[in-house]
Amino acid sequence: MITLLKDLVRIKSDTIESANNALLFCESWLEERGIHTTVLQHEGKLMLVAEIGIGDECMIWNGHVDVVPGNPEQFEPFIEGDFLYGRGTADMKAGVASMMQAFYELSKESKSLTKKIQLHIVTDEETDGKTTKFLVDQGYTGDFVICGEPTHLQIGLQAKGIIQFDVILKGKPSHGSRPWEGKNAIEQAFLFDQQLRTLSFLTASNEFYDYPSLNLAKIQAGDRYNVVPDECIISYDLRFVPGQDMQSIISEIKKLAEKFPISEFKIQATAPAVTTEPINPFIERVAHVTSQFIGKPAVLFGQHGAADARFYAETGAGAIEFGPSGGDWHGEKEYVSISSMETYKNILVSLFKK
Template sequence: MGDPIPLLEELIKIDSSTKSGANEVIAYCEQWLTEQGLSVKKLENEGFHMLVCEIGEGDHTIVLNGHVDVIEAEKRQFLPYSKEGKMYGRGSADMKAGVAASMVAAAQLKDRELASKVMLQIVPDEETGGMHGTNYLIEQGYLGDFIICGEPTNMGIAIQSKGVLQLDITIKGKPAHGSRPWEGANAITKAIGLYEEIIELPFAQESSPMYTKPSINLAKIQGGTVYNKVPDHCDMSLDIRYLPDQSPEDIINQIRVITDSTLTVHNLNNPVRTRADNPYVEVLGESIKRVTQLEKVNLFGQHGSSDGQFFTKYGGSAVEFGPVGSDWHGENEMVHVDSVREYRDVLVEFILTMEESL
């Protein structure tokens, strides 16, 4: 029961890149937790299954949040193998290692006298936005004071993450014969020109203590129908990861000033702004140093987003903290086996130490 590695191996074997696959992993986790004597509640939202497992009592709640869904991969990537102290396979780092270690930590803590509540949440759809999983749990009242998302962070603590602003922009041009392009207005070249203007806007040049600037990805562009016509329509999609102190409304307004094109918000996710001097963060940092012998814990800002974002509007302080790994979403995704065990030990140490501080 104490070693998360066999459990991790079994979780990787299940292709959870689909809803049904994620539900299969959820069922496996439910059975494993039940066999360890833990009380588990399974919830369903539009066909997505998720688990909540609570131990302890009290006025404060520590949430261990983990997702079991992964992005698609080749069949071989769902055949985990270990080499030179590393376990390879889709989801090994992002983030079935964090899930397995959190499950084992909960099992180890279940018979301890805990003065606060520890809530393990295992969810199905972080990679596709989290609306059917973590966001649903929060809407049902499964909240916490401090939330640890077990994403791979190389044993550092991500106390901030950028917000997500995804925009769809429709650019209009003027059609003309392909042999006489000067008689028309090419919507595709207008779109590219607009993108080049956007990356020079004031918001795109701003920085913060943890970030040099926002990121702006030209994610999709589509226009034109035939060779011999100047395209009069182009659709462009941007994925903007804005700084925690920036306003998405201000970003949209800056873009509207430079174009009369139709602009639609596809997705908007909140940033995370947990303070470095948050008591939970400070205790977690000390636990990491005691378990790992690190002299200093890296506090940093993530460029991407996690399910921690959903807790912030309800007052929860969220961080990302997880084992050492690399190449998540890549062909050779892997996690360092010893770091998974250390991660389990840090969680147990943190929860028990935090008990004394509350």
């Protein structure tokens, strides 16, 4: 399994084409071990699906083989103690390699499995997640989904929802030496920002999150000293708490925007929250098996960012992020703990043992 991970890290999969190559490598690895795979294509990007087991229930394991760009030396993996370093080790080729190994081990006793397991390997989680979305749209869904992102063997069962929006505030231009004759759009934006931060939806919380988050991501306005700016565009990334109603948040913001004359409010992108509840037989099973391996109760937590789990969650399936321990993903010293990867693989196999 470690050799498999090292081989995967060596495939520099930071573009569509190279991520496809990594996926085809996974295909050959599985086929060589007698596992039938289906490779699908959408907008030039590949996805792999394989299925073993029988029964009405289906658990999905999802992993991505694309990585964010790294230094050339990061694509030459090396081991120091328990850590294997390299781009994409933690995020998330260790998860993929563990899932492939566990899938292979279970495939040898496929007939005795009373549930189906579907392995989904995708190639664009780091960019837009269209390949996972495509699989879900094609009907590749199940009752429960594990995305193997690095979570230190903790169970990430919720993720915040997303609203990305722009507000275009208008002012009135005038000469910079006579600002009282105009209306400064940047100052309007400051005012809007202050009032936005007092709105009630920003105080929401649940058992996993203390509050939503709001990032003022971009400001575009003004181009010379001697002119009072007449337009200011401010762009926000809002992450709301699972359980909050997206539409009522949007109408609260809209109402505020309407107080600023001739301002415009534009939604650029949204994603619903992942609201998997802890009371779920699959989660109880994952938590139980995990606690047996780690010798203490499994930790449930809420993720701040949203990964591919959200596409499955939209179908009503329970979806969690659950993977090995690692660190510095997207950084220069990305690594994964080899022992946690072994434990992770054993947990995946044990989920299907009586």
